[in-house]
Amino acid sequence: MPRVYNFSAGPAILPEPVLAQAAADMMDYQGCGMSVMEMSHRSPAFQGIIDTAEADLRDLMGIPENYDVLFLQGGDSLQFAAVPMNLALAKHGVADYIVTGQWSKKAQQEAARFIDARIVATGAEDNFSHLPDCSDLPLSEDADYVYLCQNETVHGLRFAQLPDTKGKVLVSDQSSMFLSEPVDVSQFGLIHAGVQKNVGPAGVQIVIVRHDLVPEGDIDGVPVMMNYKTHVDKKSLYNTPPCWNIYMCGLVFKHLKELGGLEAVQKMNQEKAQLLYDAIDESALFKGVAAKEDRSMMNVCFVTGDADLDAKFAKEATAAGLTNLKGHRSVGGLRASIYNAMPRKGVEALIAFMKDFEVQNR
Amino acid sequence: MPRVYNFSAGPAILPEPVLAQAAADMMDYQGCGMSVMEMSHRSPAFQGIIDTAEADLRDLMGIPENYDVLFLQGGDSLQFAAVPMNLALAKHGVADYIVTGQWSKKAQQEAARFIDARIVATGAEDNFSHLPDCSDLPLSEDADYVYLCQNETVHGLRFAQLPDTKGKVLVSDQSSMFLSEPVDVSQFGLIHAGVQKNVGPAGVQIVIVRHDLVPEGDIDGVPVMMNYKTHVDKKSLYNTPPCWNIYMCGLVFKHLKELGGLEAVQKMNQEKAQLLYDAIDESALFKGVAAKEDRSMMNVCFVTGDADLDAKFAKEATAAGLTNLKGHRSVGGLRASIYNAMPRKGVEALIAFMKDFEVQNR
Numbered sequence: 104m105p106r107v108y109n110f111s112a113g114p115a116i117l118p119e120p121v122l123a124q125a126a127a128d129m130m131d132y133q134g135c136g137m138s139v140m141e142m143s144h145r146s147p148a149f150q151g152i153i154d155t156a157e158a159d160l161r162d163l164m165g166i167p168e169n170y171d172v173l174f175l176q177g178g179d180s181l182q183f184a185a186v187p188m189n190l191a192l193a194k195h196g197v198a199d200y201i202v203t204g205q206w207s208k209k210a211q212q213e214a215a216r217f218i219d220a221r222i223v224a225t226g227a228e229d230n231f232s233h234l235p236d237c238s239d240l241p242l243s244e245d246a247d248y249v250y251l252c253q254n255e256t257v258h259g260l261r262f263a264q265l266p267d268t269k270g271k272v273l274v275s276d277q278s279s280m281f282l283s284e285p286v287d288v289s290q291f292g293l294i295h296a297g298v299q300k301n302v303g304p305a306g307v308q309i310v311i312v313r314h315d316l317v318p319e320g321d322i323d324g325v326p327v328m329m330n331y332k333t334h335v336d337k338k339s340l341y342n343t344p345p346c347w348n349i350y351m352c353g354l355v356f357k358h359l360k361e362l363g364g365l366e367a368v369q370k371m372n373q374e375k376a377q378l379l380y381d382a383i384d385e386s387a388l389f390k391g392v393a394a395k396e397d398r399s400m401m402n403v404c405f406v407t408g409d410a411d412l413d414a415k416f417a418k419e420a421t422a423a424g425l426t427n428l429k430g431h432r433s434v435g436g437l438r439a440s441i442y443n444a445m446p447r448k449g450v451e452a453l454i455a456f457m458k459d460f461e462v463q464n465r
Numbered sequence: 466m467p468r469v470y471n472f473s474a475g476p477a478i479l480p481e482p483v484l485a486q487a488a489a490d491m492m493d494y495q496g497c498g499m500s501v502m503e504m505s506h507r508s509p510a511f512q513g514i515i516d517t518a519e520a521d522l523r524d525l526m527g528i529p530e531n532y533d534v535l536f537l538q539g540g541d542s543l544q545f546a547a548v549p550m551n552l553a554l555a556k557h558g559v560a561d562y563i564v565t566g567q568w569s570k571k572a573q574q575e576a577a578r579f580i581d582a583r584i585v586a587t588g589a590e591d592n593f594s595h596l597p598d599c600s601d602l603p604l605s606e607d608a609d610y611v612y613l614c615q616n617e618t619v620h621g622l623r624f625a626q627l628p629d630t631k632g633k634v635l636v637s638d639q640s641s642m643f644l645s646e647p648v649d650v651s652q653f654g655l656i657h658a659g660v661q662k663n664v665g666p667a668g669v670q671i672v673i674v675r676h677d678l679v680p681e682g683d684i685d686g687v688p689v690m691m692n693y694k695t696h697v698d699k700k701s702l703y704n705t706p707p708c709w710n711i712y713m714c715g716l717v718f719k720h721l722k723e724l725g726g727l728e729a730v731q732k733m734n735q736e737k738a739q740l741l742y743d744a745i746d747e748s749a750l751f752k753g754v755a756a757k758e759d760r761s762m763m764n765v766c767f768v769t770g771d772a773d774l775d776a777k778f779a780k781e782a783t784a785a786g787l788t789n790l791k792g793h794r795s796v797g798g799l800r801a802s803i804y805n806a807m808p809r810k811g812v813e814a815l816i817a818f819m820k821d822f823e824v825q826n827r
């Protein structure tokens with residue numbers, strides 16, 4: 104079967120040259136006589152892989168020297184506990200959460216099991232169809248950090264500008280927008296991201312943390328494996344890391360650099376998103392779900408207004424080689440995730456299909 | 466470069482047919498038009514992969530129906546905290562540890578941060594060169610479980626028979642012996658294993674837990690992601706799992722079934738280990754480190770008695786295509802890990818090299 108256009112929200116489409124490289128390296132990585140999957144994590148070959156990956160990521164994002172870069176495992180959902188454990192539990196035990204959809208809600212709920220995790224803004228009353236006003240947040244005097252999810256995968260919302268945290272440390276879940284556009288890392292205390300959207304195969308979380316926020320020792324109640332210090336001290340090699348997954352991330356970093364870096368990537372992403380949102384706005388059948396000013400550049404959520412017709416669309420699109428267009432099971436509707444690796448041609452094919460479908464189903 | 470014989474303790478050698486299959490599936494898994502790395506974990510294709518993997522593992526090990534099988538992430542070192550959190554924290558808060566080397570020691574130290582983790586036997590005074598007497602352990606009346614590491618990777622020790630736990634729940638870290646021989650799962654309350662020895666690429670831990678030991682709800686202080694109930698309820702799909710890594714494990718399970726199952730695998734492993742230990746015992750230069758009755762079938766530790774000569778051996782062996790023979794950095798010496806995927810020919814090549822080396826260095 105030919106390759107499909109895969110609009111999955113994650114795990115998601117990866118660049119074809121990267122996959123081809125991975126296949127070519129399978130039996131013998133660069134003359135080592137073994138696969139990356141078989142390689143000791145203490146070997147010079149793997150040290151080269153992880154060092155190069157970190158260096159390329161630092162280069163791509165312009166990560167300042169006073170930030171540590173960690174390649175972790177456990178699922179990004181484990182970070183919902185790790186963030187409060189590391190950044191608040193042994194301090195004031197207070198954090199302010201901006202709740203804008205499923206992921207920030209989950210993060211707040213998990214944090215509340217360990218610290219006083221206060222909701223300072225929420226879009227819940229409007230079903231997360233737009234971002235709440237964050238121009239003058241009622242932040243807590245003693246908040247150890249302010250938390251947001253910069254791109255809500257399920258609801259298709261993106262912070263076009265960051266909230267004013269009034270000097271408080273900002274923590275951002277960038278999972279579904281990671282490396283899709285340039286960001287100024289120095290505005291954040293901590294960025295975490297699961298890689299299975301824009302970067303690589305599920306099984307790695309990247310944490311970028313300002314060094315002064317890393318705990319200085321053990322914290323009561325925090326597993327050694329969840330203390331950032333453990334992994335900072337050992338440069339992500341305290342225990343066996345997910346070597347293959349990190350290798351794949353490294354290949355993607357190289358690929359993004361070859362594309363011209365994050366400015367070039369952003370331009371391509373903006374063009375793809377513009378094309379698709381324009382098609383939705385011009386359509387008499389499809390309607391965008393998110394408020395225009397808060398639209399995600401990665402996850403384009405739309406509906407026909409008729410659940411059966413949505414289902415028909417997703418089904419017929421799959422048959423036409425446009426897969427995974429069903430919205431998240433918690434909200435229904437349709438969703439096209441157009442991450443970095445989705446070619447413009449894929450978006451154009453989707454738009455052509457939408458137009459045909461509209462003609463046949465009005 | 467041709468493939469080498471890779472004696473790494475983990476990540477470790479994988480079966481060549483499995484790697485070839487992974488390369489062949491790379492751009493298009495079974496007509497899906499995408500790689501397993503790009504596949505939604507909610508897709509029927511991935512559901513098929515994880516369901517088949519679980520079924521094959523249950524079949525291979527004869528796992529009784531009242532045991533749950535979990536594919537987790539976070540590093541097996543995270544299980545050192547997860548086990549006491551799930552099995553003791555909300556009960557008596559007491560467990561008895563048998564300490565026989567680096568891994569059980571680490572497990573006990575981490576458990577002691579959450580519960581009263583008592584050492585009931587240890588081989589520390591003899592530098593973990595043999596197993597302590599476990600025939601009549603001074604177990605705690607209120608112990609929620611007894612813990613052991615069934616094969617100590619660093620020290621090359623294996624429990625040939627299980628200790629008498631006097632009716633207490635037995636928890637075993639089987640990482641470096643997992644699927645190397647048949648085990649009677651019903652003798653254990655919980656088995657955990659990182660897969661990067663005998664099963665697949667680092668990034669998955671398999672937990673096999675008797676269902677009545679799974680917590681019934683949230684436990685204070687335990688992250689949702691670390692509560693076994695979370696993953697039992699969602700059959701390892703609460704969040705995005707490490708899909709590729711699970712797929713690779715599944716390929717290895719199929720491969721082991723094709724080899725004839727764990728009885729056949731054990732026979733091959735016994736033969737390989739016997740050959741190598743015989744060569745060591747017959748040598749005037751090399752000496753086995755572990756007591757004969759406690760020798761691991763997977764990790765064969767030996768020394769020349771001269772650290773410089775050990776280093777020379779490891780270096781020259783690498784040049785001869787026999788790699789990763791250096792002992793663990795904490796103990797030095799030499800170690801040949803001869804997991805399932807190490808062919809008999811690899812062991813024979815190592816023995817031939819040892820004989821040559823001995824002639825030239827006596």
